[in-house]
Amino acid sequence: MKLMRFIGVCLLGCSFSLLQAASPETIRVTTGKTDLILKVDTTGRLCQSYLGSVWTDGRNLDVLPAGKDAYQPYDLQNFFEPAVRMTHADGNNSSLFRYVSHTQEALSPTVTRTVVTLRDDVYPVEVKLYYDAFSDANIIKAWTEISHREKRPVLLQDFASSLLYFARPAYYLTEFTGKWGNETTMTEQKLTPGKKVLDTRLGARAAMLTSPFFILGLDAPARETEGEVVLGTLNWTGNFRFTFDIDASNDLRVVSGINPYASEYNLRPGEVFRTPEFVFTYSDKGTGEASRSFHDWARDYQLKDGHGPRLTLLNNWEATGFAFDEKKLSHFMREAAILGVDMFLLDDGWFGNKYPRSSDKSGLGDWEPTASKLPNGVGGLVRAADSAGVKFGIWIEPEMVNPKSELYEKHPDWVIHYPNREPYYYRNQMALDLCNPQVQDFVFGVVDKLLSENPDLAYFKWDCNSMLTNPYSFYLKENQSHLFIEYVRGLYKVLERIQEKYPDVPMMLCSGGGGRCDYEALKYFTEFWASDNTDPVKRIFMQWGYSYFFPAKSISAHVTSMGDQSIKFRTDVAMMDKLGFDINMDKLTEAERQFCREAVQNYKRLAPIIQEGDQFRLVSPYSGNHAAVMYVTPGQDKAVLFAYDIYAQKYVERSYPIRLQGLDPQRSYRVVEINKMDSVPARPFVEDGKTFSGEYLMKIGLQAFSDFRESSRVIEITAQ
The missing domain is CATH 2.70.98.60 (alpha-galactosidase from lactobacil brevis)
Known part of the structure; x- marks a missing residue:
């Protein structure tokens, strides 16, 4: 039995x-x-x-x-x-x-x-x-x-x-x-x-x-x-x-x-x-x-354009918020050129006429330039950027709508919401129903119109700030349980159409920060926005976490005014991934402005290592007061080391050498600190300018931590 x-x-x-x-x-x-x-x-x-x-x-x-x-x-x-x-x-x-x-x-x-x-x-x-x-x-x-x-x-x-x-x-x-x-x-x-x-x-x-x-x-x-x-x-x-x-x-x-x-x-x-x-x-x-x-x-x-270069940029959001006009933006375009970045990115607030986008409460869905702000439209901004010597990119959020918009007034049935309940607004907005082919045409049309009218438009920041609240589709009718799936399928249909017609236009995937970070979307985007929190200490932890799955070139990291650290520390953290700036350059000292210009030059020179090289996580921020990451070219001839003192306490703790990885033990390497700033306190880097074997660097390491709270070093390593 x-x-x-x-x-x-x-x-x-x-x-x-x-x-x-x-x-x-x-x-x-x-x-x-x-x-x-x-x-x-x-x-x-x-x-x-x-x-x-x-x-x-x-x-x-x-x-x-x-x-x-x-x-x-x-x-x-x-x-x-x-x-x-x-x-x-x-x-x-x-x-x-x-x-x-x-x-x-x-x-x-x-x-x-x-x-x-x-x-x-x-x-x-x-x-x-x-x-x-x-x-x-x-x-x-x-x-x-x-x-x-x-x-x-x-x-x-x-x-x-x-x-x-x-x-x-x-x-x-x-x-x-x-x-x-x-x-x-x-x-x-x-x-x-x-x-x-x-x-x-x-x-x-x-x-x-x-x-x-x-x-x-x-x-x-x-x-x-x-x-x-x-x-x-x-x-x-x-x-x-x-x-x-x-x-x-x-x-x-x-x-x-x-x-x-x-x-x-x-x-x-x-x-x-x-x-x-x-x-x-x-x-x-x-x-x-x-x-x-x-x-x-x-x-x-x-990843879209997985081996292509990434554009460095200056974003206007922290400098202006919604309060800008053509003259002010032209000034920041010139600042972008002086900074040495590739592009000026215009963020939220450029659209809407019946309901101008002066806050997050109106205008979303009405993708016409606000005449009082931008009398020459987007085309005027593209031309102004070209005159300044930089490319021009623009922010859009085409999946979403404000109730206070012409789009909502004309097409309430295009909006995801229950027919017999008062809607719940997240961030004063709701989602358009991408299950509906008409809505897919509309969303595609937002991008298509901007690019067909402005063929030199170089970049999109595609945002999505709300989840699917009030989940009911007037298009699906009896198959409401298909909504969460068909919405995503509808989004892919739109993105596929954009990719087919405009395959070379880079786009940033943004979703109120890191609300979208998946590889299916990244078939259509060159990079994603990791978080709206740009405090560099917090970003060290975030960028460390994302690095387990995503290469550095896909993670957008901006230098901002968030946090009270030195401009060097903020820039060194952003350089770990895809560098950008979202800061009012007018509020920086001349020494800070000069540092940023030199850092941009260094980043562009090192970008092939950071964006294409093998990444090695050396010291985890989760394990103590420090963090270190390095990148090595496949040929092991160049490397760059990022070392961060987060909560270091001088005279209290002992810091240890950072043992490197990924080098050729038989080759000799010269180590040089870059991104220096005299006004930032740090323990002298005694190995600066010296040459060591790869074996020494991997077995003994470099005394790259400075022992000063919220300080940083960037070290360039070159085979001799």
């Missing part, structure tokens, strides 16, 4: 696969550094057999145990968090998928696609699991397509992009959370039996409270240069959910995808539901190597 019960359990799932016969099918998804091995068990179910460092001895793949479900459905067992759950047309809510076939093809010399087809053994429902393996970046991208041939719609209730399975003694999760102005605060915890869920339900500006990425330490807390880690993120500019489910055997399932909250989807016969891409990397050498894999992949495959 016991034997019969055991056989029954095996037939229902993969849980006791150690005792099963060799799998009839073994599917290997490999990057050359990481292997994901899938197997079909004796019952025909697809299981994950292995995920880890590359399997060098292929002779033993056939004896690997099958493992557990690679895409767990809501089925006859229902023990665990399902990857897919649906209610069939006849009301049955169970699914049981069997392996049908798989294909593998080389999309390029460095990208291989694996497609595994599963089919329900009772209902005409098909699931296709996609895996793209990037051999040059050690990245795997996974997503799912669900379709059916039932006579009536099938109701999708869960529809994950990926399910990963781990069997380890311990798991440590690092999440990135924080409200507006406090984005990407890192916290690590040991996972315990049960479920831990990271999710968001905000619709647009979805990452305002929780960022769509995580770090998983296997066996031990995640470390920078050693140990096994998995870094994962979801390519989706909307609601997401990561579920970490530990069972009674201490096995972990990580289920990633769209948050199904309020999003049940009526899938029509023949329609294909494609989930977003879940992107992950595995490393047995710590988070540093894993991050560099993400950076390489982003620049090569995902």
Whole structure:
């Protein structure tokens, strides 16, 4: 009797696969550094057999145990968090998928696609699991397509992009959370039996409270240069959910995808539901190597103009707010040219005539230049910038609308809000209904009109300051549960049209700070705005957090008047990523202005290292009073080190040399401090101008910390 019960359990799932016969099918998804091995068990179910460092001895793949479900459905067992759950047309809510076939093809010399087809053994429902393996970046991208041939719609209730399975003694999760102005605060915890869920339900500006990425330490807390880690993120500019489910055997399932909250989807016969891409990397050498894999992949495959240069800029917001006119802006354009940046960026407040945009309470949606401010329109500003010797960029927020606007008066049905309730306004605005093709045309038209009338317009800052409050679509009517999904799809349709017509126009992805920081949106944007909080101390922590997944060139960092630190400290922090200025240059001393000009020149010279080089996080701000980051060219001939004293206390604590990474131990390197400012106190940099071997710099290091609170150093390192 016991034997019969055991056989029954095996037939229902993969849980006791150690005792099963060799799998009839073994599917290997490999990057050359990481292997994901899938197997079909004796019952025909697809299981994950292995995920880890590359399997060098292929002779033993056939004896690997099958493992557990690679895409767990809501089925006859229902023990665990399902990857897919649906209610069939006849009301049955169970699914049981069997392996049908798989294909593998080389999309390029460095990208291989694996497609595994599963089919329900009772209902005409098909699931296709996609895996793209990037051999040059050690990245795997996974997503799912669900379709059916039932006579009536099938109701999708869960529809994950990926399910990963781990069997380890311990798991440590690092999440990135924080409200507006406090984005990407890192916290690590040991996972315990049960479920831990990271999710968001905000619709647009979805990452305002929780960022769509995580770090998983296997066996031990995640470390920078050693140990096994998995870094994962979801390519989706909307609601997401990561579920970490530990069972009674201490096995972990990580289920990633769209948050199904309020999003049940009526899938029509023949329609294909494609989930977003879940992107992950595995490393047995710590988070540093894993991050560099993400950076390489982003620049090569995902980020718009991934290997192109980035524009330095001067923004007017801190200098003027809404209070500006053509004359004042022309003055700041000339200041931008003197500063040496590439572009002047006009922020909010340039549009609206019936309801001029003099505050955040009116005008949003009416994208005509305010005649009283800008009598010569946007074209006059483009010409003025050209005369000053800089490019011209402009701020827009085309997805949103103020109730006090002509657009709202003309098209209230274009706005997401309930028909029978008083609307709730977040930041005095609401979202346009991007589910509606007419609204998509309107939003595309905002960009198209500006660029067609002003072909020399060089840059857009695309903002999104509100989440989807009052979530009701007049366009969707009976399918209101599709709103959160169709809104994001509508946004992508608009961005795709812009990309097709204007492929070379750079754009910044902004969302009231870091409310949008996902790689699907970054297909259309060259960079994103990390936070409205530009205090440099806080930014060190934020930029550190973002660096686990995003290369420096994709993170916009501006020098502002926020914080009371020296202009040197503020500039040195911003130079760690993509440098910009949002400061009233008229309020700086001549010495400060001269420092900024020299810093811009240094940044432009070092930009190929910072933006294209390998990043090494050396000293974490979370570990004490200091932080240090460096970048090294692929050829190991140039490097730049950023060292920050945050809460250092002179005479109280001892600071240690910073041991560098990524250099050639056999080569000699000259180290030179740049961005110096005599008026800023610091301990002398005794190694300045000297030459050391790469081995010395990596084993002994540099005394680059100054021991003065809120001080900084930038050190250029050149092979001799």
